[in-house]
Amino acid sequence: MNKRSQISLINSQNWDRASGAIKFGQLYGSSIGLALAEDRMQTAVSSLVICPSSENAQIIADEINYFNQTDQIIEVFPDLEILPYDLSPPRRDIISKRSEILHKLINKEINLLVINASNLLWKLPPRDFFDSVSQQIEVGQSFSINGITEILKRSGFDRVAVVHDPGQYAVRGSIVDLYSPSEIYPIRIDLDDNHIDSIRLFDSASQLTIKQISKTWIIPANQFPRDSKAIDFFKANMRNHFEGNQMEWPLYNYIYTDPENHGVYNYLPLFYSTMSSILDFIDPSTRIFLIDDFSSSLLVFKHLIDQRFNDYQLDSQPIMHPNELFFNANKIIDDINRKNPLTIQSEKFT
Incomplete structure (x- = not known):
């Protein structure tokens, strides 16, 4: 050509x-x-x-x-x-x-x-943040509530009572609702005995199911992680990077x-x-x-x-x-x- x-x-x-x-x-x-x-x-x-x-x-x-x-x-x-x-x-x-x-x-x-x-x-x-945090999940996969919530924290999701917006998640018993940037609609994951029993897309206004899907991606919802290990790493870097009393810095105190x-x-x-x-x-x-x-x-x-x-x-x-x-x-x-x-x-x- x-x-x-x-x-x-x-x-x-x-x-x-x-x-x-x-x-x-x-x-x-x-x-x-x-x-x-x-x-x-x-x-x-x-x-x-x-x-x-x-x-x-x-x-x-x-x-x-x-x-x-x-x-x-x-x-x-x-x-x-x-x-x-x-x-x-x-x-x-x-x-x-x-x-x-x-x-x-x-x-x-x-x-x-x-x-x-x-x-x-x-x-x-960094690119490896997206590589390491992004997780594909599918029906039948072994997963615990704690395992999913740790992924969501690491991916920058905020825990709320009811999911309405991208980057939010909620836990009710064996059900995890989350709104991943990978989907147009929020996702409802139903776990049964540490296995994913179903994955459904639902309407954020009515909270009713739109359709069932077999698999989806959980990808970072924010540009920074929210888990305790990452926050501790941030606070240590902030202390070491700047001079002054960190207890007077609003971000240092409200980072969680x-x-x-x-x-x-x-x-x-x-x-x-x-x-x-x-x-x-x-x-x-x-x-x-x-x-x-x-x-x-x-x-x-x-x-x-x-x-x-x-x-x-x-x-x-x-x-x-x-x-x-x-x-x-x-x-x-x-x-x-x-x-x-x-x-x-x-x-x-x-």
Whole structure:
């Protein structure tokens, strides 16, 4: 297959053969989405599309889905919708969707992923956290109530009286209700003598069964674990990382009961020995498309990170340095460029 046949809207005279870079210009209106959709119809290799903004990412994804004539899976990695160093937490549905996508990437279930460039800078929980915590369960499998609840705690689920939202679980006798990001509906697990007797999807409003299923996945519902071992590890790291009296730090004192409302997402690296980039979840063979000037978007976001760090120093507790919470923008730009990305823009290249 030659390069011209891969994407019919490409004009080969826009290819910069001398530098090895490939650039497609003058794709006006919805032509970018059409070109990417045509590419999906001509290759089985997965693709990553990096856009300059979340709005642009959603538009591109909608256009690809509109023109797409295959059954390949196209996803948008959602923004956290919080500013760097915000104390308010991201919405739980956003966290759940991000977990679902990361799980699918690990299992190579996404053909094309569209992201806002700023997501390249946010540090994510390590890939092996998702590998080690994710658990497939099926009818007939040996499992105890304690075994399931330990998995749920490790996966960041919150225990509640009645399950309504993603990331929640409840225990009533031999029944465990949970809302895993892997399913559209919450799950009801009925155990009989330490074996899974049935797995049912149910309606969160009426609590009535929708249908029975034979197996499902429990995947992380949050970006940090909630079990006692992980919390103790976090508290030890927080004590060792910062100077001062930890008993005066709200997050340190409320890490068991209310971490989200005390800025826990600004301290995620303290839960782990290492952190991952979204690129660590992408298959090495993935083709990367850059929409417009992604490097300028990254540098603008880097400036916002530094500005927020300087302006939002907290009296109540110390905060982590940008280098600890975010990846270096210039290094990410270099890493992307080494992967021979294809740049697409609506304007003519000069």
